[in-house]
Structures are given as structure tokens and as C-alpha cells.
Amino acid sequence: MLIGLGVTGGISAYKAVEVARGLQKRGHEVTAIMTAAATRFVGPVTFEAITRRPVVVDQFAPGANADIEHIALASSIDLLLVAPATANILAKMAHGIADDVLSTLYTATRAPVLVAPAMNTHMFSHPAVRANLDTLAARGVKFVEPGEGYLACGWIGKGRLAEPDEIVAAVERMLRPEGPLCGARIVVTAGPTYEDFDPVRYIGNRSSGRMGFAIAAEAARRGAAVTLIAGPTTVAVPGGLDEVIHVRSAQEMHRAVMERAANADIVVMAAAVADYTPIEPAAQKMAKTSDTLTLVLTRTPDILGDLGEARVTAGRGPLLVGFAAETSDVVARGRDKLRRKHVDMIVANDVSRSDAGFDVATNLVTILTAEGQEALPLQSKDAVAANILTRVEHLMARQAPVAH
Ligand code: PMT
Numbered sequence: 372m373l374i375g376l377g378v379t380g381g382i383s384a385y386k387a388v389e390v391a392r393g394l395q396k397r398g399h400e401v402t403a404i405m406t407a408a409a410t411r412f413v414g415p416v417t418f419e420a421i422t423r424r425p426v427v428v429d430q431f432a433p434g435a436n437a438d439i440e441h442i443a444l445a446s447s448i449d450l451l452l453v454a455p456a457t458a459n460i461l462a463k464m465a466h467g468i469a470d471d472v473l474s475t476l477y478t479a480t481r482a483p484v485l486v487a488p489a490m491n492t493h494m495f496s497h498p499a500v501r502a503n504l505d506t507l508a509a510r511g512v513k514f515v516e517p518g519e520g521y522l523a524c525g526w527i528g529k530g531r532l533a534e535p536d537e538i539v540a541a542v543e544r545m546l547r548p549e550g551p552l553c554g555a556r557i558v559v560t561a562g563p564t565y566e567d568f569d570p571v572r573y574i575g576n577r578s579s580g581r582m583g584f585a586i587a588a589e590a591a592r593r594g595a596a597v598t599l600i601a602g603p604t605t606v607a608v609p610g611g612l613d614e615v616i617h618v619r620s621a622q623e624m625h626r627a628v629m630e631r632a633a634n635a636d637i638v639v640m641a642a643a644v645a646d647y648t649p650i651e652p653a654a655q656k657m658a659k660t661s662d663t664l665t666l667v668l669t670r671t672p673d674i675l676g677d678l679g680e681a682r683v684t685a686g687r688g689p690l691l692v693g694f695a696a697e698t699s700d701v702v703a704r705g706r707d708k709l710r711r712k713h714v715d716m717i718v719a720n721d722v723s724r725s726d727a728g729f730d731v732a733t734n735l736v737t738i739l740t741a742e743g744q745e746a747l748p749l750q751s752k753d754a755v756a757a758n759i760l761t762r763v764e765h766l767m768a769r770q771a772p773v774a775h
């Protein structure tokens with residue numbers, strides 16, 4: 372798809388470069404259209420080098436009118452994205468002022484329009500800006516809400532440009548034809564759990580969260596409303612998700628999943644949940660008093676098992692996908708978990724390999740369902756996530772349609 376990326380004059384214009392790259396990584400072509408003010412923050416050459424296309428800045432540049440450039444662009448783009456969008460461009464768009472290439476392009480195109488505003492927090496809440504946003508929303512323009520935090524002007528509040536991957540995910544949602552996951556509510560768990568045995572020490576595992584994050588990001592791209600429940604990890608959480616809940620222990624993850632599963636259509640348990648936790652964590656840091664240390668552990672709640680059990684008891688509930696992290700008899704053990712935990716799909720991975728499982732970018736999985744099994748080749752976790760969700764879509768197609 373060809374995306375027209377309108378860049379206006381805000382301090383976050385440099386982030387539009389990341390947005391362009393993110394769109395390209397998703398297979399889109401990008402043409403940048405910059406306002407004169409935007410060029411004071413980032414040079415057109417940067418966008419030209421990234422997009423490998425001429426950057427449109429001046430409506431009256433020699434050659435630009437040979438094919439009435441803004442009209443040609445208006446009819447060839449599949450989506451117009453304005454990121455960052457200043458209060459000025461919002462006002463022009465709302466009132467049909469067409470006095471530069473970008474504002475003219477907006478009035479000329481019939482492609483869907485997505486806007487990522489970025490400005491000072493008081494500007495963003497000003498009645499004039501709110502009215503312009505309302506006008507544009509009523510006209511079908513979609514928005515990626517700005518984030519909250521420290522703004523370049525030194526103020527704290529709402530107005531910071533949304534993260535580039537959040538903007539890319541929003542573009543994907545707008546472009547993707549409605550698939551089975553569009554509008555579905557999905558809960559994904561990721562990462563390890565930490566089981567504290569004193570105030571500074573814990574039992575954990577090597578899960579980075581990457582596998583679960585890839586599933587959450589892919590589900591968001593397919594239009595699902597995603598709740599991510601993540602254990603402690605240092606890998607950045609993907610953007611474009613509806614809700615992100617950070618937990619520490621298996622008990623906390625159990626509570627968070629159970630609370631949200633009631634309203635979910637699908638739950639994917641990619642987290643490496645601890646099976647045991649110290650029976651009584653010490654209140655103070657444990658002193659080194661002997662050569663050996665014995666910790667007494669007790670079983671944690673089996674989150675996936677409880678979800679499966681609850682579904683059997685109630686006769687209804689979300690579609691359940693679990694993982695099986697194995698070092699031997701991977702498929703047989705995975706199939707045992709499929710049956711024992713009453714789930715629809717188990718993704719069995721051989722975590723003894725150095726290129727699969729914990730804390731690497733690739734994975735080697737076999738997908739197990741009641742109908743059969745499918746061994747996938749070694750591939751990136753993003754590709755594994757896409758494969759899992761395509762098979763989830765097939766399972767959904769065989770079940771009752773998602774009710775909202
Ligand atoms: O995070 P990464 O670095 O990307 O690594 C990915 C991964 C290896 C962690 C992932 O691919 C994976 O295998 N996740 C599941 C790890 C695991 O706990 O497997 P298990 O075989 O012990 O558990 C079976 C299933 O029950 C899993 O879906 C697990 O989330 C769930 N479980 C386990 C224990 C427990 N107390 N409650 C659970 O719900």
C-alpha cells in the first residue's frame with residue numbers, strides 16, 4: 372500500500388522518520404509530504420533517503436506541476452497519515468484551508484485519513500483545537516491519541532506524539548480488510564514471573580517476553596482489542612495495544628488473567644509462569660548463616676489449567692491457547708498438556724535449542740490441536756505469532772461467531 376506521510380512542524384517531526392521505517396517494515400511504500408515548518412526540524416533529505424522517493428515540500432517547485440503533483444498523489448495514496456499534526460494543520464484541515472501541499476492534499480484525497488496530533492498540553496485542550504478535532508472526527512478522520520508525560524516545552528501532560536509503533540499499528544488497523552480477529556478481545560500473557568523469597572531475591576526464568584509481545588502486536592495489527600499481561604522484562608512492550616498490565620508473581624498474573632478472561636474471546640498464555648513459589652518469603656534480607664540453604668516451595672495456581680477447568684464447568688468461555696516449553700518428547704508432552712488443561716491449541720517449543728524458546732528472536736514450534744499437528748520451520752517470533760493467529764482464526768471460524 373502507498374502511504375502519504377504528512378509531516379508538520381513540531382519537535383517530534385524526527386519521530387516521523389521512525390514511523391516511515393516502521394511502515395516500510397510492514398511492506399508499505401511511503402511518500403513524505405512536509406510543510407515548510409517541518410523542514411526546520413528535519414531535512415527532506417532524511418525522508419528522501421529513507422523512503423527512496425522524492426519528498427514533496429513546495430507546491431510551486433519547478434516540475435511539481437507537470438502532473439499536478441498534489442492531485443496525482445491524492446488519487447494514488449491508499450491512506451494519508453499526518454504525524455505529527457500541529458494545531459495549525461488541524462485547523463486548516465477542519466476549515467478546508469488549502470494553502471500548502473499537505474493541506475491541499477487533504478482536501479483533494481478521498482483516501483482514509485489518520486492523524487497523530489502532537490502539541491503543548493494546553494494547546495491540545497484548548498476549545499478551538501478540541502472543536503477542530505471534533506469536526507475532523509465527525510468527517511471520519513481517525514486519530515492516534517497523543518501520549519502523556521514530559522513535553523519538549525518542559526510541561527507535563529497530554530500532547531506528546533504517540534510512539535511510532537503505535538502509529539504504525541493504527542495504520543495497519545485502518546488498512547487491513549476486516550478479518551476474523553477484527554474487534555475480538557484477546558488477552559495475551561508474556562514474560563516470566565518472579566517469585567520472591569526475600570525482599571531482594573527471587574526465583575525467575577529466562578523468558579524475555581518476546582514471544583508473547585509478538586503475538587500481542589500481531590493481534591493488534593489484525594484489529595483485535597489486546598490486553599497484554601506481562602511479567603518483569605526489559606524488552607519494550609509493543610505499541611497499539613488497548614491495555615498493558617505489569618505483574619510480578621504467578622499469583623498476580625493469575626488474578627489479572629482471571630479478571631479479564633471473563634470478557635475475552637481468546638486467551639493466549641505465552642508467559643513462562645513459575646510452577647513453584649517460596650512458601651513463606653522472608654520479611655528481611657536473608658543472612659548468610661550456613662553453607663547450604665533450603666527453600667521450601669509450594670505450587671502456584673495453574674492459570675491455563677484453571678481457565679480450561681472453568682470453561683468445562685461453565686460450558687462456555689474464551690478460546691484457549693497455551694504453550695508447552697519442553698526439552699524432550701516435545702510433541703507428546705505438548706499433547707498431554709492440550710488434553711489435561713482442556714485447551715484448544717498448544718504451541719509446543721523445544722527450549723533446549725539455542726535458536727528457539729527463551730530469550731532469542733526465533734522459535735521452532737509445533738502447533739497442536741484436537742484435529743492434528745503442524746510442525747513449522749525455524750522462523751522469527753513475529754512469523755510464529757502470525758502463524759499461530761492464522762490458526763486461531765481458523766478455529767474461530769469453526770466456532771460460534773464472536774459476540775460483542
Ligand atoms: O519470552 P521469550 O524469551 O520470547 O520465550 C518464549 C517462551 C519460551 C517463554 C514461550 O515460547 C513459551 O514456551 N511459553 C510457555 C512457558 C511455560 O511456562 O511452559 P509450560 O510448559 O511450563 O506451561 C504450559 C502452559 O501452562 C503455558 O502456556 C504456561 O503459560 C501455562 N502455565 C504454566 C504454569 C502455571 N502456573 N500457569 C500457567 O498458566
